[in-house]
Amino acid sequence: MSEQRGIERPRPTIVKAPEGHSGEGFFATRVDQAIGLARANSLWPLPFATSCCGIEFMSTMSSHYDLSRFGMERLSFSPRQSDLLMVMGTIAKKMAPVLRDVYMQMAEPKWVLSMGACACTGGIFDSYSVLQGIDRVIPVDVYIPGCPPRPEQVIDGILRIQELARNESLRRRYSKEYQDLLTKYAID
Amino acid sequence: MPGFAVKAERDQQVKDRVSAAFGERISGMEQERDLLCIQVRKEALHDLLRNLRDELGFHFLTTCCGMHFPGEAQEFGLVYHLHNMRAGHRIRVKCRTTANDLEFQTATDLWATANWMEREAWDFFGIKFKGHPNLKRILNMEDFPAFPMRKDYPLEDPTRQDKDDRFFGR
Secondary structure (H helix, E strand, O other), X not given: OOOOOOOOOOOOOOOOOOOOEEEOOXXXXXXXXXXXXXHHXXXXXXXXXXXHHHHHHHHHXXXXXXXXXXXXXXOOOOHHHOOEEEEEXXXXXXXXXXXXXXXXXXXXXXXXXXXXXXXXXXXXXXXXXXXXXXXXXXXXXXXXXXXXXOHHHHHHHHHHHHHHHHHOOOOHHHOHHHHHHHHHOOOO | OOOHHHXXXXXXXXXXXXXXXXXXXXXXXXXXXXXXXXXXXHHHHHHHHHHHHXXXXXXXXXXXXXXXXXXXXXXXXXXXXXXXOOOOEEEEEXXXXXXXXXXXEOOOOOOOOHHHHHHHHHHHHOOEEEOOOOOOOOOOOOOOOOOOOOOOOOOOOOOOOOOOHHHHOO
């Protein structure tokens, strides 16, 4: 019997370890780097999809673009369990208090991704009924422009969120600047 | 779909019966393409709608919404689209009023579906309905300060600071 030919498979990528000291049987690094590593690669996004950008996000999530490569297999539909709010689509002024409630129900640390022209600026809907950018009611970490943005752009935006999560100081959420930011939005 | 001859015959029947029953209280009838439009004085609107529903079989209210013609004497109005499904026949009913007399009789007692349509007319045009069970805003925020579908209401968001009038030809 001939030996079965091995099929060449790509090796699973493993996240690179942060800077640190390693020796035989141990690895030492800073705790904020270890926590940042864990947070960045296990974000639970809450998709707040109100229109066509949500459709683009669905294709980003599904097998062709496969967002689960970045540790996001698990979408959370409860704000209490998620740490990334993805706002995708036009937010009407009537919806703004709902969005704000959802943001306030999320536990720290939390990030906000604003996807598409409408969520970022109101887009083409310069109208009395449409919120002219979600940053009028909640603070935003990353903006993705486009109408709608391509999945590659969404992935880029998420990588930037990961970058923020990975490098965030553990004390940032207690800092005066952050508290002031929340006070500016009347969020306690 | 009934042919044009059949439709014209039905329209004529409706015209005859409505003008026989209402006479002077009808302010006009016009035929736009194949759709008959009955213009009625405000005080006779509810009677006409009841008559169309009960006597002429228009048992389905397709839509009802407000109208605004700034600069005209009878500035505001309502338009009803009625459908007689058995005969495959549609007509319109229009009713105009002045800006200081914006209260109509509700049609919710004739068609339950008028409930939300009248709320929409209130929300966007500020037209009131006497006898409506729940007349409050339906699409805009509850504390919205204006009636935005009136033609004198600016469409653009007034809170935008980044629009330079020079680039918009103003």
